[in-house]
Amino acid sequence: MKNNIKKHNALTDAKTGKLSLRSDKLINALYLLYIREGESFKVSVTELRDLLELKSGKYGDDIASRLKEIRDYSIEFKNVKLSSGNYSYFVDSFIHSFGIERGARNFYEISISGKFIEAFKQKMGYTPLDLEICNKFKTKYGLKLYEMYKRYYSLPNNEGKGVGKISKSREDLNEIFGTIYKTPSEIKRGIDRGLKEIEKITGEFINCFYHKGERVFIFSWHQKEKYPKLRIPYKRIDEFIDWYLNHHEKLKISSILKYKQELKRKIIEDEFNELDKFYRGMLQWKYKLLPSEYFDVESGKYSDFKN
DSSP states (O other), X not given: OOOEEEEEHHHHSSOOTTSOHHHHHHHHHHHHHHHHXXXXXXXXXXXXXXXXXXXXXXXXXXXXXXXXXXXXXXXXXXXXXXXTEEXXXXXXXXXXXXXXXXXXXXXXXXXXXXXXXXXXXXXXXXXXXXXXXXXXXXXXXXXXXXXXXXXXXXXXXXXOTTXXXXXXXXXXXXXXXXOOOOSHHHHHHHHHHHHHHHHHHHOOOOEEEEETTTXXXXXXXXXXXXSTTOOSOGGGHHHHHHHHHHTOTTOOOSOHHHHHHHHHHHHHTTXXXXXXXXXXXXXXXXXXXXGGGTEXXXXXXXXXXXX
């Protein structure tokens, strides 16, 4: 099973810089277990060790220490509405409690704080993470910058299509890394180390420079196409499928849902042989548009239009 999580942005943005690297990784593993099991669950040392991709060995005491570190670490929220009331300022810990059963030293009973979950769910968005990749980082700089990169990867910015960008002040980065650097040059050394680690582990190149005028570090990257083989605008796929079904009388379909799902896959992977014929027909007859105006001969792709 792939250990992928959609980590709520409130938790990604939480100021966990003072936590150890392994505790940061453990939060991701516990978040995965919370998604699978709910707020309270029992987990073995072996399973936690595997989720953290640690080598075989006795990690019980170390994991217990990390759980306590997370339990004792407070995270702040501002302007949240909880079932118990409205708060301009609220502080809680991710882990509400954990324990080791008598006679069952290899199992932990862990409870995630219900109020913490209430609070972080009020912030929109999530960060897609693969635990296998996160566990490979050996520096706090690499892991936290990678999570930041994944957090902001596709968000719109003023750089235009195909470029991702985010700015962070020295103060922001000190909180992210848990450092107290006084100058941009000091913290830049840690940034460079983290970005090299990201490139080594993932192959992704992230550029960073310090803007003296604005007094911020600017991170930028090339955004890859999500569906490189897709030749029509993604938002037109469902509309096009409906058009195709309504104008193809010879089709015999036993399950309309499964047929639509498979047709969508073929369109995205450019395996649908009748795409040009029927998509051009939709442009011409439904929208009174000349297909040639929206078709790029060189790329073989169709641009979007306003309607």
